[in-house]
Amino acid sequence: MSFQIVYIDDEPDICEIFSDLFQSSTLDVHVFTDPELAIERLKSHSADIVFIDYRLPQTTGDQVARRISKDIPKALITGELSVQPDYEFDRIFSKPLDVDEIEKFISKHTVK
Amino acid sequence: MTGTTLLSVVFLLDIKKFHNISRLLFIASSCFFILVPSVFLGQRANAENYFLAAMLLPIMIFPVEEKVKILIGVAMTFVIWFFNQFGFFPIYLNQENIHLFPFELFQKFNFIGTFLIISIFIKHYRRYIFDVQIGASDNLVESKSFQSSILGAMPSLVSFIDENFIYRYANPQYQTVLGLHPDQMVGRPIKEVLGPAIYDIIKNPMTVAMKGQRVEYESEVVTKNGKLLAHFLYIPAFNSIEKIHGIYAIVTDITNMKKVEAQLEEAQAVAKIASWSCDLNRGDLQWSKQMYGHFNRNFEEGPLSYEEHKKYIHADDYSLWESAVQKCLVDGAPYRIRFRSVFPDKILTLEVQGRGLKDSSGKILQLLGTCQDVTELVHAETLTMLERAKSIHNAKLASLGELSAGVAHEINNPLAIIAGNLDLLPRLKADPVKFEAKILTMKKATERISKIISGLQKFSRSSESRKFVHLKISNIINEVSILVESKSKKFSTPVEFVCENDLEIFGDEIEIEQVLINLINNGIDAVKKLDKKWVQVIFIDDGAVVKIQVRDSGHGIPKDIAKNIFQPFFTTKIVGEGTGLGLSIVKGIVDDHGGKIEILENESHTCFELSFKKNEGDKNEFPNSIH
Numbered sequence: 001m002s003f004q005i006v007y008i009d010d011e012p013d014i015c016e017i018f019s020d021l022f023q024s025s026t027l028d029v030h031v032f033t034d035p036e037l038a039i040e041r042l043k044s045h046s047a048d049i050v051f052i053d054y055r056l057p058q059t060t061g062d063q064v065a066r067r068i069s070k071d072i073p074k075a076l077i078t079g080e081l082s083v084q085p086d087y088e089f090d091r092i093f094s095k096p097l098d099v100d101e102i103e104k105f106i107s108k109h110t111v112k
Numbered sequence: 113m114t115g116t117t118l119l120s121v122v123f124l125l126d127i128k129k130f131h132n133i134s135r136l137l138f139i140a141s142s143c144f145f146i147l148v149p150s151v152f153l154g155q156r157a158n159a160e161n162y163f164l165a166a167m168l169l170p171i172m173i174f175p176v177e178e179k180v181k182i183l184i185g186v187a188m189t190f191v192i193w194f195f196n197q198f199g200f201f202p203i204y205l206n207q208e209n210i211h212l213f214p215f216e217l218f219q220k221f222n223f224i225g226t227f228l229i230i231s232i233f234i235k236h237y238r239r240y241i242f243d244v245q246i247g248a249s250d251n252l253v254e255s256k257s258f259q260s261s262i263l264g265a266m267p268s269l270v271s272f273i274d275e276n277f278i279y280r281y282a283n284p285q286y287q288t289v290l291g292l293h294p295d296q297m298v299g300r301p302i303k304e305v306l307g308p309a310i311y312d313i314i315k316n317p318m319t320v321a322m323k324g325q326r327v328e329y330e331s332e333v334v335t336k337n338g339k340l341l342a343h344f345l346y347i348p349a350f351n352s353i354e355k356i357h358g359i360y361a362i363v364t365d366i367t368n369m370k371k372v373e374a375q376l377e378e379a380q381a382v383a384k385i386a387s388w389s390c391d392l393n394r395g396d397l398q399w400s401k402q403m404y405g406h407f408n409r410n411f412e413e414g415p416l417s418y419e420e421h422k423k424y425i426h427a428d429d430y431s432l433w434e435s436a437v438q439k440c441l442v443d444g445a446p447y448r449i450r451f452r453s454v455f456p457d458k459i460l461t462l463e464v465q466g467r468g469l470k471d472s473s474g475k476i477l478q479l480l481g482t483c484q485d486v487t488e489l490v491h492a493e494t495l496t497m498l499e500r501a502k503s504i505h506n507a508k509l510a511s512l513g514e515l516s517a518g519v520a521h522e523i524n525n526p527l528a529i530i531a532g533n534l535d536l537l538p539r540l541k542a543d544p545v546k547f548e549a550k551i552l553t554m555k556k557a558t559e560r561i562s563k564i565i566s567g568l569q570k571f572s573r574s575s576e577s578r579k580f581v582h583l584k585i586s587n588i589i590n591e592v593s594i595l596v597e598s599k600s601k602k603f604s605t606p607v608e609f610v611c612e613n614d615l616e617i618f619g620d621e622i623e624i625e626q627v628l629i630n631l632i633n634n635g636i637d638a639v640k641k642l643d644k645k646w647v648q649v650i651f652i653d654d655g656a657v658v659k660i661q662v663r664d665s666g667h668g669i670p671k672d673i674a675k676n677i678f679q680p681f682f683t684t685k686i687v688g689e690g691t692g693l694g695l696s697i698v699k700g701i702v703d704d705h706g707g708k709i710e711i712l713e714n715e716s717h718t719c720f721e722l723s724f725k726k727n728e729g730d731k732n733e734f735p736n737s738i739h
Contacts, residue, residue, distance in 0.1 A: 010601075011525050013553060017532030058604050079524025095524040096531035 002028040003110040004046065008038045008064065009053035009077065014095075018051070021099055028096065035064045042068050046047035047108050051093075054085065062087035073109045234654070255733045267364070272479070274358035275322055277302050289365065293337055309334060314344065321346035330366065340491040341367045377401055389480035390418055392441075397421065406462055406485050408455045426452035426459070437466070444468030444476050461487045492653035500700060507697050508572065508626065522564050522598050526557035556633070563594055578620045580705075582727075585615040585651050586657070592628050592649075596636075604645060605636045617658045617724040623701045624724070630698050631720050638718065642666065657707075657723045666718040674711050 007018045015031035023029045032038035035056050050072055052061040055075055061076050062085035079095040091105055144325040263270050263283040263451040265734040272281040278301050282294040303311045313331050321327040327346040347360040383629050386402035399415040425433055429451035436447040466481030533550045540547045589609045600607045644665045652659040702709045712719040
């Protein structure tokens with residue numbers, strides 16, 4: 001049973017990279033450029049980690065985080081210089097993505 | 113007869129030359145010589161002589177016009193002679209006649225003698241009887257025509273006061289000013305007429321004048337009409353033997369004149385504006401009091417000469433000043449220039465206006481004008497310009513701050529793409545197609561970063577290095593679209609640029625871009641809460657100018673906001689959302705470009721319209737009288 005990762009970012013290129021980097025036999029990566037679709041999916045499907053980009057169309061990563069179940073660990077990805085999100089994320093990552101760091105984070109939260 | 117002769121001789125003489133006392137003595141001795149022979153020598157005393165003496169003596173003593181005196185004297189002589197012929201006068205003294213030569217002879221030829229004397233009268237005093245013109249200045253004031261026409265009309269008080277401080281003459285103005293009729297004044301002492309208060313003011317100067325010195329002074333005087341400021345002039349009057357017999361007093365009310373003078377001085381002081389004139393013949397300058405301050409000089413020192421004052425003009429400004437003055441010397445045309453006057457401890461900036469006064473032949477006789485100290489004004493103007501430049505720069509930095517947040521994101525995304533793909537590449541060695549595709553993606557991403565960086569670089573340049581050049585609209589569109597992309601995406605407000613032909617405008621690239629970015633950002637902010645959100649930038653070719661319309665999907669700006677919208681610090685945004693400086697700076701930039709910005713009315717959507725010149729050239733080329 002693979003772990004479910006949800007990634008939300010308005011840049012399709014970056015979604016593609018994330019998917020290419022982390023999709024594996026053990027990790028199932030679901031990418032969304034539209035946060036609404038992601039929220040919909042999470043209502044019916046569970047996820048192990050949700051990565052949310054801060055700068056999203058008409059909303060911000062923290063707004064989206066509030067609308068997702070508290071039980072799911074969430075990480076914020078941001079390209080901003082300084083951001084003060086209105087939510088307690090488990091971790092904040094800045095772009096460009098540090099693959100090693102993200103891998104470590106995924107391991108931590110997918111060890112059962 | 114003797115009496116008659118003597119009395120006539122008395123008339124012949126110019127007894128006015130004699131002091132009152134000697135005059136009296138002479139008359140007394142004449143009477144003596146009339147009476148004594150008759151009484152003591154037994155000569156018949158002709159009664160007519162007594163009558164004549166009785167009639168004539170008072171006339172001689174009392175102040176009656178000379179002409180009148182003579183006429184009366186002559187008439188009396190005739191009358192008495194006439195009646196005497198008819199034995200009208202009784203013999204006064206019953207004495208034996210003493211036929212003493214030449215008395216008898218005189219008696220017989222009484223009437224001849226009388227006639228002779230009368231004819232001599234007429235010869236000498238003809239001008240008094242027949243002429244209107246008065247020659248002797250002593251009689252000037254007494255002449256009726258002078259009195260009524262000139263002295264009556266003079267606004268000043270004119271009087272003649274004798275050496276005993278008694279009024280001998282007063283002109284009709286005394287009635288108007290002091291409520292005193294001249295008739296009530298003449299013959300009365302001045303102390304009595306004017307009252308002790310005024311007498312105290314005038315007694316000392318008048319005493320000095322009575323000693324033969326011309327005195328001039330000003331003093332406040334309290335009258336029934338209130339407090340006045342009066343100018344007093346005392347002119348001593350000398351009689352024919354160089355002795356004082358009184359003074360002429362001329363008193364003028366200068367209260368209003370002083371008030372006006374004081375007001376003018378104060379106005380000049382407040383406005384720091386002085387007046388000057390220069391007589392070109394004499395080459396000297398006339399200065400109002402304020403002028404002295406402008407040339408760092410004391411009032412007591414008097415004005416500088418034309419040549420002297422040139423030395424204080426700043427060397428760099430000298431030629432400007434000189435050419436303005438030279439031109440005015442030729443045609444008298446008005447000029448207005450600013451120049452600096454230099455002193456050891458300070459430099460003042462003066463604004464001088466001047467013009468020339470011509471004579472009938474067109475020659476310039478005089479230059480005159482004003483001189484205002486505008487040092488503070490210039491200082492304030494300079495400060496304002498610096499402040500404006502600073503605030504434009506600061507606003508740019510502020511916008512830069514705003515932009516940088518969005519731009520960082522913009523750069524980080526392509527960076528993430530590059531970094532991410534680089535990490536992937538090792539795994540894709542086996543798949544050349546995908547490998548190539550990723551390389552291409554990375555290349556595009558680097559280009560994206562470059563564009564943003566170059567856009568930022570240009571944007572942060574300071575306005576001191578502003579350069580007016582021909583700008584292609586297409587370039588402007590490219591630059592601006594990159595810089596507004598972030599905000600446009602964030603708020604899902606598409607920004608569309610519409611330009612038919614490849615137009616060019618003349619201006620500074622950074623500033624024009626700043627204007628457009630500001631208006632576009634405002635548009636995006638304005639439509640945040642609307643269902644339909646868009647911003648459109650349309651470029652229109654309009655002859656010598658290019659019109660740029662920045663429209664948004666909003667429904668216009670209310671008139672009361674529209675009229676204030678370009679004022680500094682005016683904002684409808686809440687605190688922290690905007691500085692309120694944006695549009696005022698935009699307007700400043702547009703003005704500097706000789707352009708125009710306005711909010712169009714009667715449009716279905718909000719529309720800001722800008723106009724910029726296509727080419728360099730005179731502001732006159734700008735159509736529709738922009739200014």
